[in-house]
Amino acid sequence: MSANRFHLAWFGAGGFGVKSWRKTWSGNGGWDWTSPQLFIDLAMALERACFDYLIIEDSSYVPDAYGGNAQAYLASATATPKLDPTVLAPVLAQATSKIGIVPTLSVTEYHPYMLARKINTMDHMSGGRTGWNIVTSSSHRAAQNYGHDQQVEHDLRYDMADEFFELACKLWDSWEADAVALDERNGVWADHTKVHTVDFAGKFFSSRGPLNANRSPQGRPVFTQAGGSDRGKEFAASTADSIICGTAGGVAEMKRFRDDVHQRMTRLGRPTGACKILFMCSPVVGETDAEAREKRAQQIAFAEEHPELGLLHLSRHSGIDFSVFPLDEPIPDTVSTNGHQQLLRQAIGLTPREFLRRTQGAVEMVGSPDTIAAQMDEIMQEVGGDGFLISNFDLNRRYISEITDGLVPALQRRGLVRTEYSHPLFRDNLLEF
Ligand SMILES: Cc1cc2nc3c(=O)[nH]c(=O)nc-3n(C[C@H](O)[C@H](O)[C@H](O)COP(=O)(O)O)c2cc1C
Incomplete structure (x- = not known):
């Protein structure tokens, strides 16, 4: 190996x-x-x-x-x-x-x-x-x-x-691994002592359990x-x-x-x-390599022709309307989101045009x-x-x-x-x- x-x-x-x-x-x-x-x-x-x-x-x-x-x-x-x-x-x-x-x-x-x-x-x-x-x-x-x-x-x-x-x-985990007994002679498909309620009562969720399958x-x-x-x-x-x-x-x-x-x-x-x-x-x-570079150049040209396509995801993930941001001014660090923080952090400081040229x-x-x-x-x-x-x-x-x-x-x-x-x-x- x-x-x-x-x-x-x-x-x-x-x-x-x-x-x-x-x-x-x-x-x-x-x-x-x-x-x-x-x-x-x-x-x-x-x-x-x-x-x-x-x-x-x-x-x-x-x-x-x-x-x-x-x-x-x-x-x-x-x-x-x-x-x-x-x-x-x-x-x-x-x-x-x-x-x-x-x-x-x-x-x-x-x-x-x-x-x-x-x-x-x-x-x-x-x-x-x-x-x-x-x-x-x-x-x-x-x-x-x-x-x-x-x-x-x-x-x-x-x-x-x-x-x-x-x-x-x-x-x-509410069924133990060997809960299914498959004991045909005694007529026991599952051993009830190995199937447990979970009786969970949390701050957000609760459930009695057990799951209804093994x-x-x-x-x-x-x-x-x-x-x-x-x-x-x-x-x-x-x-x-x-x-x-x-x-x-x-x-x-x-x-x-x-x-x-x-x-x-x-x-x-x-x-x-x-x-x-x-x-x-x-x-x-x-x-x-040359053919691949040509393909990449075409991808970038397409993205620049259709800037909105590149910004749709940034907008939906952040909840911020990027259609109103000038394409060639850096995205300010004053924007914040309750959405995807990592993605917005990557965009701040770049202009929208630079953002849509970047690779995934x-x-x-x-x-x-x-x-x-x-x-x-x-x-x-x-x-x-x-x-x-x-x-x-x-x-x-x-x-x-x-x-x-x-x-x-x-x-x-x-x-x-x-x-x-x-x-x-x-x-x-x-x-x-
Ligand atoms: C590779 C990748 C795949 C993701 N897939 C989904 C998805 O299918 N559905 C979804 O709602 N969020 C998806 N996300 C968003 C993440 O679940 C998460 O909300 C996002 O990375 C922001 O996390 P953060 O706010 O902790 O930075 C994905 C993120 C990444 C980077």
């Missing part, structure tokens, strides 16, 4: 929604997106390339932060529409047999019992390959869809997440989390099996982030190897498969681990193939990523190295 092997996962940006459309390689992406087929093709390709997992991003509202109405979001199919990831996840699990499938579910939109039951069901159905991308939600619009006036205050959302997590784990193959799903603020990192460090990091600012910043999380884990009494930190990136792959993730990766494989190797050696979370807002089948049939084989030839799965359970593969 190579000492410097790292992990790969995929972030399904935009969730179960419209992916690429109206571009050369979009296919019928604008209208056949409600079929799960593109996602099935993605999951199968990622499994062929031995990815650890696929996250299905989610949010459940129609944004209207940019320009004060939903026009730009609906016209461009940005962050809306989105179908329910928990309905897509079992379809992907059925089409695969090794890769981890991770739907996103919010602690401000679910009750812990309902979530624990859903995830337990999925982990059974997938044979132990289910994860939970734990999010708190951030928009007032999402909160209003669930009958609240406002989204809960930023840090308090993480307090709710702590309690939600504790209760969900108690529910997953433990799934993994018991608890694999937990992924993306908090980037201090409070978010603290929550992630105490709960996550894998942190998905959207940090900007280059390799030094990636290393700082990982060291910070490790310090928190050590203080919390967790071994640092128990959580794999994967860094978001969106490699631009070409036949040659910490480091720009542009080149042939071999060039990018070498770059990933170098980055991981400097950062110390644990891998990359690949994402592309403009997802089409050509991009999937560039990564899974171009970049991944180049990484495999260098011995940097796995060439086969060692274990049937998702968590065991994730924690293997």
